Amino acid sequence: MRIPLDYYRILGLPIQATAEQLRQAHRDRALQLPRREYSDAAIASRKKLLDEAYAVLSNPEQRKTYDSGFLAKTYELVPGAEASPAEPLPLEAPRDAGADPHTPNIEIQDDQFIGALLILQDLGEYELVLKLGRPYLTNGSASVKGGQFGEPNIVFSDIVLTVALACLELGREQWQQGQYENASEALETGQQLLLREGLFAGVRGEIQNDLYKLRPYRVLELLALPEQHTEERYRGMQLLQEMLQERDGIDGTGDDQSGLNIDDFLRFIQQLRGYLTAAEQQVLFEQEAQRPSAVATYLAVYALLARGFAERQPVLVRRAKLLLMRLSNRQDVHLEQAVCALFLGQTEEASHALELSQEFGPIAFIREHSQGSPDLLPGLCLYAERWLQDEVFPHFRDLSRQQASLRDYFARSPGAVLPGRVTQRTWCRQ
Template sequence: MELPIDHFRLLGVSPATDAQNVLRTLQHRLEKAPDQGFTLEAIRARADLLEASADVLSDPQRRQAYEAQLMEIEQVGEGEGVAAGLDVAPSKDLGGLMLLLEAGMPLEAFESAIACLQPPQAPALGSGREADLCLITALACRAAASELQGQRHYEAAAQLLQQGLQHLQRMGQLPEQRLQLANDLHALLPFRVLGLVSRPLTATRERAEGLELLESLVKRRGGLEGEDDPSLPRDDFQAFIKQIRLFLTAQEQVDLFDRWARGGSAAAEFLACYALTASGFAQRKPDRIAAARSRLRASAQPGIQPLLACLHLLLGQIEPAMQAFNSGAGPELKAWAEEQADDPLAQLCAYCRDWLARDVLPGYRDIEVDADLEAYFADRDVQTFVDQQDRRVARGHTVEPPAPDPAVMAAADWAMPELEPLAPGGGDGNGNGDGFHPPSPQLSTPAAAGEQRPRSRRPLALVGLALAAGAALFAGLSLVLRPRPASPPLAPPSTSGQAPASTKQPLAAPAPAAPLTSSSPSQEEVRLLLERWLAAKAALLEGRSSEADLDQLARPALVADLRSQARGLKARGEQQQIQARIRQFQLTDRSPRRIEADVQLDYSEERRSGDKVIQPRTSAQLRNIYVFARDGGTWKLADFHSRR
């Protein structure tokens, strides 16, 4: 047998070691013979090889000749893969394999031992040589697999362990060593899964194998919440689950969570709801959010009302959303929401946006989207979905959307909650791990920055919210909650700059008209745009319907603020009657994308509840500055403020 090692490495000394230290090292090695259970024959062969190397390295002439030989081999072997080796007699090969293992070459020792166990070199059954070779196989296999695992070659390590286990099972030797190999192989399972599912998405076979291994790992534990596997402690399993999700696509996640939920896992059911929500929001598919709401509601878990409020909001169901939030949010959560905005709908939008950004949307391999409510509600599919709901309500049907087809549900791209990347083995790579805990529906105050979430309750992580308070938070809702019925057309505007004396009644909502798209509109065109906005505003706050397309009159923030006021009045059973007439209108500044107007108004308002006057009519003359902006090719009211 030829060993891929030289005398220096076999003995464990450097080329600079003198003869005296060579002999000292020899004595130390002889005294520290392995005690794993090798036969005396193997230990003697090991000692003979150590003494032979020491003889060469302690004799000046033999050492000089040997070093010259090594130098020649090194020069010849450059680029040709030639390396120094030692020829070992068959009677000494057991000692050579032991020394390879001690020299930190376990893979070479394993491969050589496997070769010695194969015909025609196979030892006699039950012989001491067979026992020694099997023991070297087991020890070398475990050491080599550990090296590969340290290099993150998890699948190669698993294959090596499987190979060693198969050989020992075939030989019927070393039951304790076989059990250790089997335990090592199982302990490697999470790392194998990680290594396989982190492959590129084009590596379909490897990724499918990784998902199968993940299923077997969870099954062995007794489910997502199970603890039947003592080789994988709870904290390690939780850290693994956190990390593995980062490499899974939405479809892979939905397949897993849905199966585990059907098996009775409450955590998987809750995560499936998050997955549906993330996918529905990212891909603008409200039917998936509706499915998430149905599953969450059916789970009957305590404290889920604020989450249901968010799902209602994303479905354009404002009143159910507000009711769910008001009934389910605790005092601390409500106090936080009130700090974000004055308007109740704006508060809910702030909460929903933060919930999406922190708990729902992060952690998907194939989903990258911001928690932009305005962009979501501006999507045509979302608008169509909400319109269909409105038509069902108008016909007296329930607002519940029809259940999705099972085949569509099975193929839907779902998503999953936020996960922090951790190094394999649990923790952050330094042994520090934060266990996996299914998101608890128990809600409390926003967590402080850097505060660790308790295991029993999962408070909302709402620190660092980068949301604008007020109407801008829910501006996108205006894109889908449009008035439907018609109203009388607006009377032609005065061209004299003075309001007609006969105009004492509230403005009627204008009929739909083409948006103002002129690159340089006249003063009268801009004035008409403002009058249409004032008329639509008056009609909406009084509870009269309007076909005026508010989205073509003003920017989303103003439209949303107006609709919020109207919804608040409706919820209280009130109407606000407004009369606003333009007395003077003068353009004071203009550019290709911005127009400013100085406007004087006769303004009065009265608030009523049916026939009862809640706030008597008040009148005033106002002077405001109105700013119009060109969004794309359309001019819209962008802002206004009182002239000081």
């Protein structure tokens, strides 16, 4: 069997390596044992290849002969030869697995195959490990059971472990590169293999822990996709719902095993809001508000107000107003209640809510822009427009560029009537 390895790569050295570097590399690699889950046979197979590489390269005459063939393989190309297109993964286990006529490779004995896989794993050649190992787990497994690779059950378990670990490391590599869905696919492939074979529960748990920690990144990646990617965005919402269920809500104390504490998770929710539409946030946060959740209730108010104003639907504003009543016993929401009352044309109620508010900064702004008026409605109108424009709309992917105009809202909203004095006074100040 030919394997796409060379003695220098086995020891992790360049062709210019000195004799001392060869000794040190051989010693270091021999001391760096594989994971404890591997069989003694796999460890011995790996050591046999390390010893073989060192024996050849440490002998000046053998190294000279090897180098001449090595360089020929590396630099001599067949005239007119062109790279062939990638072929699909073979179902049968090939005898010259992965070998290319112009890539340095070595001939190994069958019982060294698992050792070669371990060395490729050490080198970070995870995709090559998958290409070489996976055929032996399907139709090619008959070759393993024949016994020429060693004791069939042990060899098969070692190959399963190596392929699963390659999936794990490939997933982590893709995770670091920001390819979160690809990383999830690689991790789940390794996990499913271990589940199917009923092997290595510890490694399976390690993969599952990574999948849990990867989940917030997947949610953000999927929900950030354009809205026409309905299937992918739906999957992102499902993952988010799973996390919320395991945490007992946005501000819950449950453990979704993502590693995010409550503050981290609130920042995560704040970040993903910009990827959701007002309608999506309304459905999500109204549902979460039923747990009950103060944070979800407040976010549902934002979504209802944003959508109600943008779509000229006072019925949604009324729902926001009802949700605010749940919060009024625990926090000062009088300013938001005043805005709701204003959008519903309930000016006396809006003025009363402003009198109760302890939000001194906004109230000072409202008073300043209501000078000369018998009430605070002109300032409230200006505040409401700026609040929507600067603090509410930017958190919705479909409203981030929406303009907030009370004049348009009252002109087009069925059931909402703009009081006469607001019409006359407010916009002459803008």
